[in-house]
Amino acid sequence: MTPRLAVRQATLDDVTIVVELRLALLREYDEHPLYGALRADAEERAYELYAMQLTSTREAIYLAERDGRGVGIMRVVDTPSSPLLHPERYCYISSVYVRPEERRRGVLHAMMAEAERWCTARGLSEMRLHNASSSMMAQGAWSALGFEVVEQVRRRPVAAKRGPGTTQARTVAEAR
Secondary structure (H helix, E strand, O other): OOOOEEEEEOOHHHHHHHHHHHHHHHHHOOOOOOOOOOOOOHHHHHHHHHHHHHHOOOEEEEEEEEOOEEEEEEEEEEEEOOOOOOOOEEEEEEEEEEOHHHOOOOHHHHHHHHHHHHHHHHOOOOEEEOOOOOOHHHHHHHHHOOOOOOOOOOOOOOOOOOOOOOOOOOOHHHHO
């Protein structure tokens, strides 16, 4: 018999598993130019950040569990749009992670169903998300769920100028 999958909104009591799963997501992208720069104290910082998110009235974190073990996570945020565009608000999906051994077993679909219920209850008519372009598996999963690519995020590091005759960047403390 296959163990039962359940998805529920996480609470502050779940902060430890939320931290574990969200950091596992970041560690999976350790070579990524944006997500790979994990701070040494990330776990310590994560508890405060995720506790704030868990108690926010504008967002929810969904936790997928199989036989009481956390196997997936998804954050949804009621996000204001530009005042010049429709819709006025949309659901921004972020921090989606499913443990590798649980992938292709219905976890993402089950979390999406809860996200859709959350959107409907809030009167939101659209979902948006960003996903790493380096992950073909993620791209395929999101396409299969009906998401289409509508823009790209690009990155360009700014090189600090050093040496004679150039201005060096100052820290906030130096500027005071």
